[in-house]
Amino acid sequence: MARLVRHEAQGPYKVEASDKDQYVCACGLSQNKPFCDGSHKATLDEDEASLYRYAGDVRDGARRVVEA
Numbered sequence: 028m029a030r031l032v033r034h035e036a037q038g039p040y041k042v043e044a045s046d047k048d049q050y051v052c053a054c055g056l057s058q059n060k061p062f063c064d065g066s067h068k069a070t071l072d073e074d075e076a077s078l079y080r081y082a083g084d085v086r087d088g089a090r091r092v093v094e095a
């Protein structure tokens with residue numbers, strides 16, 4: 028079974044807590060879900076008109092354009 032999930036966020040959701048704020052991944056790329064690990068930085072130069080596919084650890088640059 029496989030599933031494609033579309034994410035458009037380029038940063039985390041901030042969850043305010045009384046002791047320490049938490050950042051929840053909204054880009055779908057974190058290797059430490061549900062928390063943001065900074066992997067969303069790989070999306071910051073994405074073109075809005077393109078569709079990207081990421082594979083493995085995004086920090087190794089494994090990204091390609093699927094549709095432009």
Ligand code: FES
Nearest residue numbers: 038039052063067
């Ligand atoms: S929002 Fe996904 S890694 Fe930061």
